[in-house]
Amino acid sequence: MAIRRGRGVAAINYPTGMNLGGDPTQALVHSTPTGNFMVTLSSVDLGQGMKQIMAQICAETIGVPTDRVIIDTADTDTGPHCMGTFASRGTHRAGNAVIQAAKEARQVMLEVAAEELEVNASDLETDGQGNIQVKGAPQKSISIFDVALSAHFKRGRSISGRGMFLIPRSYPEKETGAMKPSTCYAHACTVAEVEVDDETGEVTVLTVKNVFEIGRALNPKMVEQQLVGGSWMGISHALYETTEPYYPNRDHGGTDFNQYLMPGPGDLAQTEIIVLERPSADGPFGAKGPGEMCANPQIPAVANAVFDAVGVRIDTLPITPERILRALKAQAAG
Amino acid sequence: MELRKDYFADVRKDGLHEIGQPRPRLDSPGHVTGKTAYFADRNFPGMLHLKMVRSPHHHARIRSIDTSEAEKHPGVVRVLTARDVPHNVYTILILIQIGPEDETVLADGKVRWKGEAVVAVLAETERAAQEAAAKVKVDYEVLPAVFDMEEAVKPGAPLVNEYHGQNYYLYDSGECRKVRFGDVEAGFAQADHILEQSYQSSPIEHAPTETTGCVVAPEGNDRFTCYTNTQAMFFTLDNTSIILQMPGSKLHFVGGTVGGGFGGKVDVIVEPIAILGAKLTGRPVSFVYSREEEMQISSPRAAEKVVIKDGVMRDGRIVARKVTGYTDAGAYSRHSPYGAQKGAAHYPGPYTIPNVWIDTYCVYTNRTPSSAMRGFGVTIGDFALEVQMDKLARLIGMDPLEFRFVNAYRDGDMKAHRQPTEGAALIECMQEASRAANWPVAEKYMAMSSYRKGA
Numbered sequence: 001m002a003i004r005r006g007r008g009v010a011a012i013n014y015p016t017g018m019n020l021g022g023d024p025t026q027a028l029v030h031s032t033p034t035g036n037f038m039v040t041l042s043s044v045d046l047g048q049g050m051k052q053i054m055a056q057i058c059a060e061t062i063g064v065p066t067d068r069v070i071i072d073t074a075d076t077d078t079g080p081h082c083m084g085t086f087a088s089r090g091t092h093r094a095g096n097a098v099i100q101a102a103k104e105a106r107q108v109m110l111e112v113a114a115e116e117l118e119v120n121a122s123d124l125e126t127d128g129q130g131n132i133q134v135k136g137a138p139q140k141s142i143s144i145f146d147v148a149l150s151a152h153f154k155r156g157r158s159i160s161g162r163g164m165f166l167i168p169r170s171y172p173e174k175e176t177g178a179m180k181p182s183t184c185y186a187h188a189c190t191v192a193e194v195e196v197d198d199e200t201g202e203v204t205v206l207t208v209k210n211v212f213e214i215g216r217a218l219n220p221k222m223v224e225q226q227l228v229g230g231s232w233m234g235i236s237h238a239l240y241e242t243t244e245p246y247y248p249n250r251d252h253g254g255t256d257f258n259q260y261l262m263p264g265p266g267d268l269a270q271t272e273i274i275v276l277e278r279p280s281a282d283g284p285f286g287a288k289g290p291g292e293m294c295a296n297p298q299i300p301a302v303a304n305a306v307f308d309a310v311g312v313r314i315d316t317l318p319i320t321p322e323r324i325l326r327a328l329k330a331q332a333a334g
Numbered sequence: 335m336e337l338r339k340d341y342f343a344d345v346r347k348d349g350l351h352e353i354g355q356p357r358p359r360l361d362s363p364g365h366v367t368g369k370t371a372y373f374a375d376r377n378f379p380g381m382l383h384l385k386m387v388r389s390p391h392h393h394a395r396i397r398s399i400d401t402s403e404a405e406k407h408p409g410v411v412r413v414l415t416a417r418d419v420p421h422n423v424y425t426i427l428i429l430i431q432i433g434p435e436d437e438t439v440l441a442d443g444k445v446r447w448k449g450e451a452v453v454a455v456l457a458e459t460e461r462a463a464q465e466a467a468a469k470v471k472v473d474y475e476v477l478p479a480v481f482d483m484e485e486a487v488k489p490g491a492p493l494v495n496e497y498h499g500q501n502y503y504l505y506d507s508g509e510c511r512k513v514r515f516g517d518v519e520a521g522f523a524q525a526d527h528i529l530e531q532s533y534q535s536s537p538i539e540h541a542p543t544e545t546t547g548c549v550v551a552p553e554g555n556d557r558f559t560c561y562t563n564t565q566a567m568f569f570t571l572d573n574t575s576i577i578l579q580m581p582g583s584k585l586h587f588v589g590g591t592v593g594g595g596f597g598g599k600v601d602v603i604v605e606p607i608a609i610l611g612a613k614l615t616g617r618p619v620s621f622v623y624s625r626e627e628e629m630q631i632s633s634p635r636a637a638e639k640v641v642i643k644d645g646v647m648r649d650g651r652i653v654a655r656k657v658t659g660y661t662d663a664g665a666y667s668r669h670s671p672y673g674a675q676k677g678a679a680h681y682p683g684p685y686t687i688p689n690v691w692i693d694t695y696c697v698y699t700n701r702t703p704s705s706a707m708r709g710f711g712v713t714i715g716d717f718a719l720e721v722q723m724d725k726l727a728r729l730i731g732m733d734p735l736e737f738r739f740v741n742a743y744r745d746g747d748m749k750a751h752r753q754p755t756e757g758a759a760l761i762e763c764m765q766e767a768s769r770a771a772n773w774p775v776a777e778k779y780m781a782m783s784s785y786r787k788g789a
Contacts, residue, residue: 009773010720011738011764013684014712019676022430042567045361046595052359060352067360074589076567084566086600086706128351169430172675174506177513177692178752181679189763191771211766213759216346217337221356224335233708237538243634243702247536248481248662250392250448250701255626260539273335274766278342278759278784285353286346292709299713300720304734307724315721317535317714 001199005206008304011189014293015182016283017089022169025089026080027097029058029105030160035130035148037062037069037105042079043094048291049222050090056219057095057284061102062109063126064144080164088186088289091218095284096165104161109144112151112159116142167282184280186288187213190231190297192269196309198328201321203306205235205269208298213276215288220275227273227294234298235269236262239319341762361591370591373561376549378618382411384611385463387453387470388631389445392479392700393492396443396452400471404455407469409462412615414454416442419610420579423497425667426602429572436497437666437703439577439607445474446494446665447700449631456611456619479700483639483660486699494665494698503663503671503696511678513692515750521654521689525645527729532641533718537634537662540707544593546632547622548604550612558609559586564602565595573602578610585609597706601633601668633705636670637662638677640718645689646726650740655682659694659715661704668705671696676711679751683719684760685741690750738764739779746786758784 017023028040039058045051051071059066073079082094107121113132114121117140125135126144133141151157172179189211195204210231217223240261245252254260279286299317307313312327339348348354364370401413416422419439428435441452453470457463478492485491486501494501505511522528548562564570567587575582592599608621623632638661645654659677663670674696681692709716727737739761747755761784768775 007771007773008724009735009738009767009771010716010723011684011742011760011767012716012720013743013760014709015676015680019672019679019711042589044565044567044589044592044595046565046592046599047365049359049361051361052357055360056352056355056357060350063351066352066355066357074567076571076585076587079567081568082566084564084569084600085595086565086597172507172511172678172751174508175512175514176752177507177511177515177678177750179679180753181676181751184757185684187684187759187763189760189767191767191773209767209771211763211770213341213763216353218353219355219357220335220337222359227335237713241538241541242536243539243629244537244637247637248483248699248701250481253630254539255629257541257625260541260629262541272770274770275335275337276341276759276762276766277337277339277346278757278762279346280757285350292712296709296713296716297720299717300724303717303721304724313721313725315531315533315718317717 003195003197004309005195006305006309007191007193008301008308009191010297010300010304012293012297013185013187016092016184016186016289017167017182018083018087019181020170020179021167023083023089023093024164024166025082025093025097027094027101027163028080029101030158031105031148033148033152035144037064039069039071039098040079041073041082041094042076043082043090044074044085046085048226050085052222053091053218054094054098057098058102061099062106063128064130068130088291091287092283092289093165095287097163099163099284101161101163105159108157108159109147112155112157113142113147115155116147116150183282184288186290186293188293188297190301192298192301192305194302194305194309196306196324198310201324203239203319205302208269209272211274211276212290212294213278214290215280215283216277216286217275218285218287223275223290224273226290228271230294231271231298232268233295235302238299238302242318338766372544372591372593373549373563374547374622376561378551381618381620382456382458382611382615383460383463384608384619384621385455385467386451387467389441389448389450389452391445391474391476392448393477394445394474395477396441396445397473397475399453401453403469404466407462407466409458410455410466412456412611414440414611416440421577424577426573427669427672429569432671434497436495447702449702454607454611456615481699481701483662483697483699486697494700498698501698503667510693510695511675513678513690513750516689518654518656518689518691522645525653526648527646529726529729530643531722531725533721535638535714537637537704539629539634540596540598542594542596542598545623545625545628546599546604548608549620550608551618552612552616557584557586558612559588560605560609561588562605563592563599564589565599570602570605574606574609577606596708597710598632600706630702633668633703635707635710636673636704638714640715642718642722644722644726646730648730650730650732650737652685652687652741654689655687656691657681661696663696663698664701664703665698666703668703670704673711677715680712680715682750684743686743686747733775735764735768735773736775736779739775739782744784744786
């Protein structure tokens, strides 16, 4: 009886957005009198930080710092339609809608600035710090604060924009299954290293090295939080979780966190995250949806590592000590 | 975390002002100091609490329901049964034309899974609602139940859901969603080795910090404001409008920060009945799942069975792949027909295989209806595919990572569902993993690219 070490690999891809499309999201953007920008949506922030990402997307598009953008969302009386936050679609769908709305608002903003500066709007650029300046002559500039005041009180303009994003729905061909499930795919490759105690069947995940390709890391810190969390969830899925431990039998289902097993902080592997960015053709600044796929590759990587360690295949999830011991026993019996 | 900017630098414009910057989240201080408001922070004077009477049986006919004792219980304001619900039989994906309507808001004549909602009790306190729920008498005639997907699709199995008429979802393509590409039998005939394996998962729980729930307030003008943690505001509003036969203009949904979704909050379960309760009593109503309800009543990830048959050549090329996927929907559709169909689109994985045959089934059994969960339709498929890839590599004596390079899809490759591959990056992920994990592969694989010459 011994502790045995093994490693396994898995490589995957994952579609961004609702399967087969047909899932619209809309956005509205307007400026306040002092040049802050309000983004109105009905998308839901699940705690992953959608509001922050939408603020950064709007800020980049209009050309202001992110703290000048306020997100008002998840109210059906004020926000335009969003299909919902699921299917790795939030950043991609709502982000595109916000870009379109913000571009329209930016155009009005530049037109008002052009009137104030007595130049052509096409000769203007934003400095990203809250000012609009003449290209090649940055000393000739006006603050966005003053542009907004002018638009509201002098020029009678609404610095606002409407945005929407919809990928037309694809219908699978009945006999061949020809269809367009998605417009872009994220990718991942994970290598997991485990120790398996062949006396108890217990698995310890030592390291998980994840490489994720997600189009564009719009906010690297937030990408990291989602990818690390997903990686932990993958380990939990592989080794611990089930609402019906003897599925298809319905008995012994957990009803609280004492009975429903999940890894605690001490059970989590040393986790490494490496991010590659191949911008997608239709993503906001090339972003794809990393939300779901980041919890997938750890499961087969751990399963393959268990085999590498002790030479038995557990093809049923979760890979419990009981299943490993039964397989080792069957293997020993020949 | 490490951002490897050297990959794909030729197709990416960097140096943006706000995008790519690790700005601190504006909502973080609220979260970590307990200032962020969640739906359950709403508390209205006179608010009622809703508790469900649930089926103790997996499958039973309801002979009668007696709510008289419950109604007399101190603090009880109203007891609701199926006949109080204007459009009691519904299905959420009807909004995107995926029918038939197959589920009851409150059981009518039958229960099809253990835990199904039968009677709703509205009372002044949670405790009164709970105690009164225990006094509802339901006379059941227990029926044979089926739990196993293979048993469920056999002739003579107990029929789980009469609205379908058989224990699987009927797509326009028949009993399963199909993908046919090339000639899979010719591929098997040509293969050096054939490997057929079966994989199985079990249901799992989303385990959000915040359980599913809502608080409804009548606005006094025939409008109702529903504070909810749904993941999809209008999807829930529009389904509620159908179930309650109430114009959407009478409904106002307010969300906010949700304490974790993972797909567990895209069913439409708590809102319609809570709004109905508010309408019939004229009082605010709170309906929040207990942790036990979250774990055993709220939809889990579906259990899936995946059978993969592969034909592989000694040089590592997979020449044929046949996949049969089964999704255990439980007693009702919810999002499972969508999930099973998503699986059909996902197989055979990120590999270029000339001959592919996919069948994915959505099967009904007498268990808690499964539904959306992070990656559903794909996650279990990836477990099966990637364990199968490991087995195939070992079968032909190849390194498992190198074996994936041989088969990896690249730009321009035709997928089984007949879309050309665009924006592939699997090869680069594997190259970087090879370096990061110190898992060397042959130089020819490190020299590969997802770009096609001339593509």
